[in-house]
Amino acid sequence: MVIKVFLASSSGSTAIKKKQQDVVGFLEALKVDYTELDIACNEDNRLWMRQNVPKDKKPANGIPLPPQIFNEDSYCGDYETFFDAKEDNSVFAFLGLPPPPGSKEALQAEKERVVQNGTHAEEENPDNSVEVPVEEQNGHSHREEEEEEEEGEGGEADDEATAGDEALAEEEEEEVEETDEQAREGEEEDEEQEEEDLQSEEEEELRQLEEEEEAEAQEEEEEEEDYLLYSASQDKNHEASAQHWRHQFL
Secondary structure, three states: OOEEEEEOOOOOOHHHHHHHHHHHHHHHHOOOOEEEEEOOOOHHHHHHHHHHOOHHHOOOOOOOOOOEEEEOOEEEEEHHHHHHHHHOOOHHHHHOOOOOOOOHHHHHHHHHHHHHHHHHHHHHOOOOOOOOOHHHHHHHHHHHHHHHHHHHHHHHHHHHHHHHHHHHHHHHHHHHHHHHHHHHHHHHHHHHHHHHHHHHHHHHHHHHHHHHHHHHHHHHHHHHHHHHHHHHHHHHHHHHHHHHHHHHHO
């Protein structure tokens, strides 16, 4: 089974990039094999993703956004459902994969299975005691002692294996916690960057507005100067014309 993660390598959205990094980083921390499929550079990937996301999982506009996660052709979910599974320690169930031995999810699933099986057994066998002859009890007692000795030897090996599994699970949990911390730091950095970008955009818009106002004021001044020059020229022409006619009559 191959886990497919549909991403957009050239997305202009900071939020989408952060979500994609969170999903990929967490899968790598869990050592889950996955394949990245880029919808920005490959039209076939984009069409396949849109066609295979269930209708009831699509947003109101009908266009699902990355990241979208599949197990082969089976839809797993988007970032929000992935995040919920991560919070519930059920990522492997979300992906349709068996949890690794010793992991939190495996131990939780084992506890649930034991509880379910125990409840089922109690319902089927409610305290029905059967009297066993003394001879059979004595005959079984020796076999039980031998079985206990064998179980003791096997139990030590199981304990060693369990200890190894627990150590591996602790390492994986530490990696996951480190990934979560890095993701949180990345979110804070992204938020700060978005605030800086927004402030820069506002400053740029304000600067452009001031430049436009200055240009308009300068244009008005130039028009006023041109009008004054034109008026002065007209006055001179009128005066010259008047002098000319006075000379004619004189």
